[in-house]
Amino acid sequence: MSHFYFALTNPEVEQLLKKELSVSHPNFKLSYSRPGFLTFKAESASAFSPWMARISGHCFGKKTIVELEALPKAWLWKRDDSFTPPESLSRLSDNSLFKIGEKVTLIMMVGENEYWLGEYILKKTHFQTPGEVSSIEKKEVPSRAYYKIAEAYEAFDLPMDFEEKVLELGSAPGGASLFLLDQELKVFGVDPADMDRSILAKRNFKHIKKPFENLNAENFQEDIDWIVSDVNLPPSVVIKEVERFLTFLEPRGLVLTLKINQDRYLRMLKPIVESFKKKGFTQVELKYLPSHRQEIALIALR
Numbered sequence: 001m002s003h004f005y006f007a008l009t010n011p012e013v014e015q016l017l018k019k020e021l022s023v024s025h026p027n028f029k030l031s032y033s034r035p036g037f038l039t040f041k042a043e044s045a046s047a048f049s050p051w052m053a054r055i056s057g058h059c060f061g062k063k064t065i066v067e068l069e070a071l072p073k074a075w076l077w078k079r080d081d082s083f084t085p086p087e088s089l090s091r092l093s094d095n096s097l098f099k100i101g102e103k104v105t106l107i108m109m110v111g112e113n114e115y116w117l118g119e120y121i122l123k124k125t126h127f128q129t130p131g132e133v134s135s136i137e138k139k140e141v142p143s144r145a146y147y148k149i150a151e152a153y154e155a156f157d158l159p160m161d162f163e164e165k166v167l168e169l170g171s172a173p174g175g176a177s178l179f180l181l182d183q184e185l186k187v188f189g190v191d192p193a194d195m196d197r198s199i200l201a202k203r204n205f206k207h208i209k210k211p212f213e214n215l216n217a218e219n220f221q222e223d224i225d226w227i228v229s230d231v232n233l234p235p236s237v238v239i240k241e242v243e244r245f246l247t248f249l250e251p252r253g254l255v256l257t258l259k260i261n262q263d264r265y266l267r268m269l270k271p272i273v274e275s276f277k278k279k280g281f282t283q284v285e286l287k288y289l290p291s292h293r294q295e296i297a298l299i300a301l302r
């Protein structure tokens with residue numbers, strides 16, 4: 001018997017997702033796909049939770065509106081915001097609540113008149129939105145990194161407390177700093193590049209305008225509670241530097257954006273997760289966030 005699976009991801013990482021699956025699920029064959037929506041066929045059932053997907057699960061194929069209207073509850077995701085589903089399906093989605101641990105029935109509106117049905121288990125780190133789209137309100141911010149950290153904060157319910165100190169590696173121009181400062185944290189932003197003026201003006205922000213390689217234990221008079229990083233360097237370089245900081249700092253958590261712009265970087269992810277677990281972080285997770293492109297978030301909490 002054939003089994004079908006779906007994955008929703010951002011178009012920038014579809015090739016990477018396929019590469020990932022060619023290694024992790026070599027028996028999966030790409031079936032029907034449209035930008036952002038991919039289905040796979042396998043001859044045997046297996047757990048399916050690829051890193052480079054916002055969400056993934058079992059796929060039950062194409063359905064008619066009449067079949068979908070008969071569902072007791074379901075969320076509706078649209079592949080394109082401009083699609084206009086029938087009122088009945090929008091209402092069904094608006095009235096459907098799913099609890100953590102429950103199976104979400106997901107209607108995927110793939111075209112103007114094309115609906116697919118899927119199912120996945122709602123995890124604590126999932127957003128309560130159909131298709132795992134961002135629930136962060138759009139506003140004027142110095143960079144996209146604002147949304148990346150905001151989404152990680154929400155998905156992992158990051159326990160960041162008032163005036164805790166964050167060491168931010170690669171902080172310019174300041175999207176992530178803005179979000180962290182808005183949460184009333186103190187931010188030490190390390191970046192040789194210029195910060196946005198609005199960030200420099202904030203009382204709780206200090207710019208260390210140099211490469212992070214130049215910092216060592218003597219530069220830190222205060223304890224650091226969090227290390228946040230979003231640097232355009234290979235994951236191996238970022239991890240090596242974070243590990244160096246961990247020899248003299250003891251943050252309670254790490255929020256690292258790892259750039260996965262080459263498929264060979266995918267192979268590094270599992271060993272990275274394992275190595276942070278060995279360093280005393282009890283929760284270490286990877287999550288492809290809605291605002292990600294060729295990158296993934298690594299969250300490590302003590």
Ligand SMILES: C[S@@+](CC[C@H](N)C(=O)[O-])C[C@H]1O[C@@H](n2cnc3c(N)ncnc32)[C@H](O)[C@@H]1O
Nearest residue numbers: 143145170171172173174175176193211212231
């Ligand atoms: C994607 S941007 C960071 C975005 C930023 N987190 C924000 O919120 O706006 C990557 C940054 O990494 C910085 N970077 C690259 N190499 C670095 C290094 N060795 N030390 C510190 N920053 C570095 C770059 O200057 C660049 O500003």
